[in-house]
Amino acid sequence: MDYTILVVEDESVQLESIAGFLSKQGYRVLKSSRPLRALEIAGDEAVDIVLSDFRMPEMSGVELLATMKRRNPGIEVIIMTAYGSVESAIEAMKLGAADYITKPVDLHRLQIMIRNILERKQLISENRLLRTQLSERFGFQGIISQSSTMAQVMNIAGRVASSNATVLVTGETGTGKELIAKAVHFSGSRREQPFIVVNCAALPETLLESELFGHEKGAFTGADRMRRGRFEMAKGGTLFIDEVGEIPLSLQVKLLRVLQEKTYERVGSSTSLVADVRIVAATNRDLESMIREGSFRSDLYYRLNVVSIRIPPLRDRRDDIPPLIDAFIQRFSKENDKQITGISREAMDVLMKYSYPGNIRELENIVQQSVVLSRSSTITRDDLPIRVSEPYPEASGKDEMQGSFTEKVEAFEQAMILGAMKASGNVQTRAAEQLGISERHLRYKLKKYDLK
Known part of the structure; x- marks a missing residue:
């Protein structure tokens, strides 16, 4: 890639020396001995870096910097200064200069400085392109749908994306809950910040707290170093808590506190950290039924369920x-x-x-x-x-149609579970995947119905 460097120096010998050196390095070099002329050049040309003297007759390097940045924030400016003006050059960096170099200019050091600035500029450009691609891929335009029911889902998700409201996405496993969560994130104001996922069903209860909040060195056996949790990793962005219904009651209290007070502590620490995150939670469980059973806190449910998005199967x-x-x-x-x-x-x-x-x-x-x-x-x-x-196992016959609604649902659930276990050779992982539920949820159902 060809880069253009504009050298602004009122001393002609210095100007020609630096410009000649940079030309030999393969850069396209523009020259000006006057700051006002330099501004005209920068307005007409696509300039990547301005290398400017600190003291010049028409205006100082700091004034040139401020004007350049105001007109084009993407231009990087390096200030050249005499040894005695280093403090002023540092002040210029606070105003937006990329770096400074003292006179007489060490050309080798200048070469390294320019290379580092251009690499950083290229990385920023690539990150910006990546963010755009992520928004296109994971934004609402990346969701394939033409049904009226999904149009309603997209309408709600689109309206909530620009807010910081906590969102609860519900639906069976495999319906696209994480896709909706990503669309909400990448279409909102936090899209430039991280989107971090934690799957509560995939982690043992003993590790889930540390995974969410992090831990200090020595907090427990095996904690040989400090580790950041998902809340900390998601700072400024979105934390997607998948399978939130699998969180044990003991940890639900701590999650509730984070949602209420916006602070948390790493395991083994008493120092409070600010939870600057947007929460999107998802579950395939019936949380209201879990509340009635006493396995999910109602106050946590209402904190999570500020906006509810249900994805149909x-x-x-x-x-x-x-x-x-x-x-x-x-x-x-x-x-x-x-x-x-x-x-x-x-x-x-x-x-x-x-x-x-x-x-x-x-x-x-x-x-x-x-x-x-x-x-x-x-x-x-x-x-x-x-x-x-092949037809999927269903409850059929006169006997199965008798009884209350709950009994019919439970009979149907048992038939589906038995069918999936048989089809998978009694391998719970495969049966859970076929049923569209987590393995932990399947174990719960097997125990509930005493199915072997």
Whole structure:
């Protein structure tokens, strides 16, 4: 990449010497012995760095710096100063100068300084581009949907994105809760700051507190160094607390305090840290039922549920299935270097009728597998997994239809769990994935219904 450097120096010998050296380094060099002329050049040319003397007749280097920065904040300015004016040069840095160098100029040191500034400038540019790409990918425009039910979800999420309100996203596993959380973050005022995820179902209860709040060295056995928690990592940004329903009661109290007081302490410390984060929580559990059972605090629920976004399961928004299939075919064809151009009508009919207990995540898996196994340019019914064509276990018969609503729901749950356990060879991890719930949630249900 070609960079342009503007050298502003009223002493002609110094001006030519520095300009000549920088030209030999491969930079495009512009010269001016007058600050006012330098301002005109900077207005007409795309200048990356200005190398300016501190003391000049028309205006000082500090005045030139201030004017340059006001007109184009992206220009980096290096101040050249005599040894006795170092304090003034440091003051210039406080006003926005990238660096300063004393006279007589050490050309080797100047070369390193310019290289460091340009590398930092390139990194900032790349980060800005990355942020733009992330916003496009994870913003609302990156969510594939055409159903009216998802349009309502997007409407609520779009309105809450610009606020700092705590959001609770609910829905079955695989419906896209994290995608909505990312869209809220990358469409809001905190999008330039971190988006940090903590999955409460994936962590043992003994580690969850340390994962959220961090710990000091020696706080517990094995804590051989200080470690920042997710709240600290997310400073200024968004903390996405996934599977919040899996947090034990003992830790719910501490999370409630953070939400109320906006402060927390690392494990093993008494020093309070400010929780400058936006909270987006998600769960596939029925938190209101958990409150009635005494396993989730009502005060924490109301703190989390300032704005509620419920994502419907894929079976309730079948209009979204065709565009999702098209997007997945395109993505996995590219990843696997295959030329899959579409899907047969028969295969599409099967996928449109399937119940998707694993929701979008399961559809993604089905399409990925089909793309990999397909022998032609079109996915056929034979390329689909066998389970897609089989009916999912349901409660049926006169006996199962008797009883209260709760009893019917529980009978249906038991049938689904038994069916998933049988299909997975009694491997709980696979059964939980098929059911679209966490493994911890599955263990809870197995114990609740005394299923072996």
